[in-house]
Amino acid sequence: MAYDKFTVLKSTAVPLPMENVDTDQIIPARFLKATKREGFGDNLFRDWRYNNDGSPKQDFVLNNSIYSGEILVGGKNFGSGSSREHAAWAIYDYGFRSVISSFFADIFKNNSMNIGILPVQVSDAFLNKIFQAIEAYPNALVEVDLPEQKVTIVSTGEYEFFDINGYKKHNLINGFDDIDYLQAMKSEIMDFAQKSRY
Amino acid sequence: MSSKPSSLFDKVWDAHVVRSIPDGPDIFLIDRHFIHEVTSPVAFLGLKSRNLGVIYPDKTFATADHNTPTINQHLPVEDPLSANQLKALEQNSHQYGISHWGLNNPKNGIVHVVGPENGITLPGMTIVCGDSHTSTHGAFGCIAFGIGTSEVEMVLSSQCIMQPKPKKMRINVNGVMSKGVTAKDVVLYIISKLTAAGATGYFVEFAGSVFENMSMEGRMTVCNMSIEMGARGGMVAPDETTFNYIKGREKAPKGEAWDEALVYWKTLKTDEGVVFDQEYYYDAADIEPMITYGTNPGMGIGISELIPSAEDIHAGKASFAKSLQYMGFAEKEGMLGKPIDYVFIGSCTNGRIEDFRAFASIVKGRKKADNVTAWIVPGSHLVEKQIREEGIYDILVEAGFELRQPGCSACLAMNDDKIPAGKYAVSTSNRNFEGRQGPGARTLLASPLVAAAAAVTGKVTDPRTLIT
Numbered sequence A: 001m002a003y004d005k006f007t008v009l010k011s012t013a014v015p016l017p018m019e020n021v022d023t024d025q026i027i028p029a030r031f032l033k034a035t036k037r038e039g040f041g042d043n044l045f046r047d048w049r050y051n052n053d054g055s056p057k058q059d060f061v062l063n064n065s066i067y068s069g070e071i072l073v074g075g076k077n078f079g080s081g082s083s084r085e086h087a088a089w090a091i092y093d094y095g096f097r098s099v100i101s102s103f104f105a106d107i108f109k110n111n112s113m114n115i116g117i118l119p120v121q122v123s124d125a126f127l128n129k130i131f132q133a134i135e136a137y138p139n140a141l142v143e144v145d146l147p148e149q150k151v152t153i154v155s156t157g158e159y160e161f162f163d164i165n166g167y168k169k170h171n172l173i174n175g176f177d178d179i180d181y182l183q184a185m186k187s188e189i190m191d192f193a194q195k196s197r198y
Numbered sequence B: 001m002s003s004k005p006s007s008l009f010d011k012v013w014d015a016h017v018v019r020s021i022p023d024g025p026d027i028f029l030i031d032r033h034f035i036h037e038v039t040s041p042v043a044f045l046g047l048k049s050r051n052l053g054v055i056y057p058d059k060t061f062a063t064a065d066h067n068t069p070t071i072n073q074h075l076p077v078e079d080p081l082s083a084n085q086l087k088a089l090e091q092n093s094h095q096y097g098i099s100h101w102g103l104n105n106p107k108n109g110i111v112h113v114v115g116p117e118n119g120i121t122l123p124g125m126t127i128v129c130g131d132s133h134t135s136t137h138g139a140f141g142c143i144a145f146g147i148g149t150s151e152v153e154m155v156l157s158s159q160c161i162m163q164p165k166p167k168k169m170r171i172n173v174n175g176v177m178s179k180g181v182t183a184k185d186v187v188l189y190i191i192s193k194l195t196a197a198g199a200t201g202y203f204v205e206f207a208g209s210v211f212e213n214m215s216m217e218g219r220m221t222v223c224n225m226s227i228e229m230g231a232r233g234g235m236v237a238p239d240e241t242t243f244n245y246i247k248g249r250e251k252a253p254k255g256e257a258w259d260e261a262l263v264y265w266k267t268l269k270t271d272e273g274v275v276f277d278q279e280y281y282y283d284a285a286d287i288e289p290m291i292t293y294g295t296n297p298g299m300g301i302g303i304s305e306l307i308p309s310a311e312d313i314h315a316g317k318a319s320f321a322k323s324l325q326y327m328g329f330a331e332k333e334g335m336l337g338k339p340i341d342y343v344f345i346g347s348c349t350n351g352r353i354e355d356f357r358a359f360a361s362i363v364k365g366r367k368k369a370d371n372v373t374a375w376i377v378p379g380s381h382l383v384e385k386q387i388r389e390e391g392i393y394d395i396l397v398e399a400g401f402e403l404r405q406p407g408c409s410a411c412l413a414m415n416d417d418k419i420p421a422g423k424y425a426v427s428t429s430n431r432n433f434e435g436r437q438g439p440g441a442r443t444l445l446a447s448p449l450v451a452a453a454a455a456v457t458g459k460v461t462d463p464r465t466l467i468t
């Protein structure tokens, strides 16, 4: 088992209503020098979060104590850019278990699911509703229900269903990962590789 | 054959599927795997903690590039964290029997430059690397894309990853490219039309006379940046240009194996009648030298055009305003004449010999502008050697430039090559994200010709005015 199981997550949420949040913002390259996967949370959104002298930027949402929770709500095209899985590690290490957006970059989406973060893609309209709910009431609870594939704004009861492929869903719910699966079919792979051109 | 017409992408993909999981991804065999010092150490840690080995060490190649210094490479690497990653790559490669081209190895260089130049990258392969610009190798008719570290671990341990099959897009560019327009401009133009997320979920085939007439290096530049429109990757059908490029390279097939390979490679093209999920057509005549003004690669314009106004931007007005503020630009301003501070030529986008030839063609007989700091960084030792052998080095030195040593350098600024906060850099790399080239750095992406024009004039200049 590779990571925590994911079933239903009910939590307050941190809003980041910015589009095209790229992985260079999530974790700048100069922090990629570690050879372990823990500890990246301290530098999550480093340059948006801290001034050059290391003092926190007051206007950035992670420095605003009225917002907290295990769900990060981001604007459209979240996680574009570099393939660095460190971006997902940083989000996880900081304490988020799910990211909601109306659109995710492919590699980020894969990387997240590979480490047990659930990316939830909702419509633009529903994303706006979530942002509005949090704006109106920073303690608003959002519920992400993976078995039902449903995300709900608890205070208003509004909800939307989201897509996820059956295989990934099964993995997340059980905390399995692809490496376990691939190891189990190693001889099939080796037979195939034997016949392959390269 | 009477079978259903199939695309280049489908042919290569389908030939590599070991098993399809119902309502899940395809399990997909990887022919070549490149690793580097930044995204591999944790994957090896994972292998160790699960007690797994590397299944086919001869299909993986290691090179050090992301955080290596670009001067004094003969000295020990000063930054202890970088040195640690380099050591980890070397030790892991050694332990598992993977060939390793570390610093000072004559074959060392940026992973996406050394793969093709050594004949490791061949048509019809599946290629992955923990770096999103793995898409570069698509220029050879490969399915090549970037992966995360968990996937690096998968490939090391099983030679497979799991991917749902992406949708298919074809981008056609026909017509004749005008003077001063390069492969980089073509791809920046396409991204400016499609936006930075316009091809998300797709694998792109580039087709049409512009790509057919393009050199391999140009095709690599285009495929390199396919990820910047969100695509999983991009590819170009292999043809005589491809075969001529590969022939004689170290790891390319030889003799009978070559003849046999050629027969297969010639089948790697999209059949008549294939329907793509999405298809676009552009005319090369509409493309001028490009430059970006914002903080994602889709925010590009022809060099003589004006920055659009917020009204013209349909999506993300807040991001647009934030972006211009970061760049210190205003809407409806022109880019020409804007003073710049740095020029960076290099990276896996434009760090090959043709790029330095192009740069030198403008620099020759001129002088570096006093206000400009220029970092000229070859993509590999082989490229560096060519620069010297072809006399490009002398042209550069005469004009007041210095040549650095190979590596990713200011493309991602993990080493000391960081653009200072607030400074403007015309860069031939692939990303202009906030802080990509150093905290607070302001990046203008462009071709080697535009970079050269900026380097000798100290401002954004249309290279066409300097070409005789």
Ligand code: SF4
Binding pocket: B065, B066, B110, B111, B112, B131, B132, B133, B347, B348, B349, B407, B408, B409, B411, B412, B429, B430
């Ligand atoms: S040059 Fe830039 S894009 Fe290319 S491999 Fe290096 S860091 Fe990645």
